[in-house]
Amino acid sequence: MNYSSKILEEAIEAFSALPSVGKKSALRMVLHLAQDKNFKKEKIITSLQSIINDLKVCQNCFSYSDTELCNICSNPLRKKDQICVVESIKDVIAIEETQSFSGTYHVLGGVVSPLEGIGPDDIRVHELVKRVSETKPDELIMALSPTIDGETTIFYISKLLANFEISISTIARGVAFGGEISYADEITLGRSISSRQPYSQKASF
Amino acid sequence: MNYSSKILEEAIEAFSALPSVGKKSALRMVLHLAQDKNFKKEKIITSLQSIINDLKVCQNCFSYSDTELCNICSNPLRKKDQICVVESIKDVIAIEETQSFSGTYHVLGGVVSPLEGIGPDDIRVHELVKRVSETKPDELIMALSPTIDGETTIFYISKLLANFEISISTIARGVAFGGEISYADEITLGRSISSRQPYSQKASF
Incomplete structure (x- = not known):
């Protein structure tokens, strides 16, 4: 041109x-x-x-930060005993947007992926174990992508933390709100049937 | 957020x-x-x-420029006796992309629009008349949008230049290449029939 x-x-x-x-x-x-x-x-x-x-990286959760500790980690209103484990900073922002989580985060910076040669030492797994052993949180919420690599990472972390008294949960998976059942892929639909939940008249959103 | x-x-x-x-x-x-x-x-x-x-504005054509004269106006290979009149710098770039024009430009910076209160003094009409009277180009190609305001501007400029020996043309309007006739609007289709051109076996592109 x-x-x-x-x-x-x-x-x-x-x-x-x-x-x-x-x-x-x-x-x-x-x-x-x-x-x-x-x-x-x-x-x-x-x-x-x-x-x-x-721009710095928060020394506690590894999200972007202006100071040593990010705005979320240094906020006294956020529950320090609840840690949501995510793959990237993008996920922190997506979850913050929902306004339905008041704990803190841990940004792994990736997931374990044997096929791509990404091992646990390449992401912040040991930092997570160290944080859990030091701060003894009650719950770890694994908000990783529902892929084989995500599942592998969750499995690996849960093994490492087997000796700690901590409840590990994953975010619910299933048919999306507003989505049509006939358009859901078979794995999602199959799993959302097998992990069906008792109906409650109180809406859950 | x-x-x-x-x-x-x-x-x-x-x-x-x-x-x-x-x-x-x-x-x-x-x-x-x-x-x-x-x-x-x-x-x-x-x-x-x-x-x-x-970033400067070219003192000859009023396109963006790094120096007093832009790369197009200072290029000895461009025909100085052919001036393409456009509304904005965006149009200069669009026409340059076609690689089918080797003259120079004049950027009006808008079109005359009585409804929006834009008169000839608000755009670079007098600069164009001055340039024409000084450099005596052979041809002015009006590449303005085919709107009422565009037509008004062309009419106004042609009146101002009535005493100069200069040929004024407008770019061809009609059904777009690759477009379907049934999708063309009625004014475009009507005009493209009334300004039909003799068929030539040499393709014209």
Whole structure:
């Protein structure tokens, strides 16, 4: 493509490196920013500089943080005896969005995957065991993806924690709310029948 | 939403100000950038700083430029006697992409729109007349949107240039290549019949 300006071309190049942003969207973003007078450019620059210089990883849960301990771990209202184990920071944000969990998190940074050569030492399993042995929480909620690798990771962690007095649970799996039964895949549907729950007139959401 | 980090939250805020980027996409972009190790953050910062500090408007065609004259206007291979009049810089890039125009441009920065209170003095009409009177080009190609406002602008410019020896053309309008005739709107279809062209065995693309 032939641009009238090299600066424009380099900005389009930089923005098209973002996930699911192609040349056309990058062009729209860059032209929008070039014409903008509300300091959108400056805000993006400042926020990226903060990420480069100041963004830390929480020393307790390994989520992103501004200080040694993240806003969730340092919040006195969050239950410290409940730890939700997730694969990535994205999952922390997804669960926080539901506003139905008031404990703390532990970000593994991946799941054990023998096929991809990811072992327990490559993710933060030992950090989790150390935290459990030090803080003695009551419950570990395993919110990992329902894949073979996720199941393997849960199995491995539960073995490591066998000597601790801690209840380990997994998030419920089944047919999604609003989903049609005929569209659910067979494994999900099969498991949601075998792990059926007694009906209660109180709605459970 | 409850983020573990204020820095993350502010970055998501800054990116969701981009066109057609919602909170979810902004979150994906920011997490991607936070984890990136290929200097994507730095490239975006540098490119935005260049836009703030160095991006100019070409003094000849009013497209974006790095110097007094843009890469197109200063290119000796571009025909200076052919000026394509467009509404915005976006149109320059779209036409450059087609690689079928080797003249220069004039960016109006809008079209005359009596309903929205945009008159000829609000866009770069007088700059165009000045350029035509100074450089005496052979042809003006009006590549404006086929709307009432676009037609009004073309009419107004052609009146202003009535005393100059210059041929004024508009880009061809009609049914799009690959489009189905039954899906074309009635005005487009009607006009494309009334401005039908003699068939030639040489394909015209």
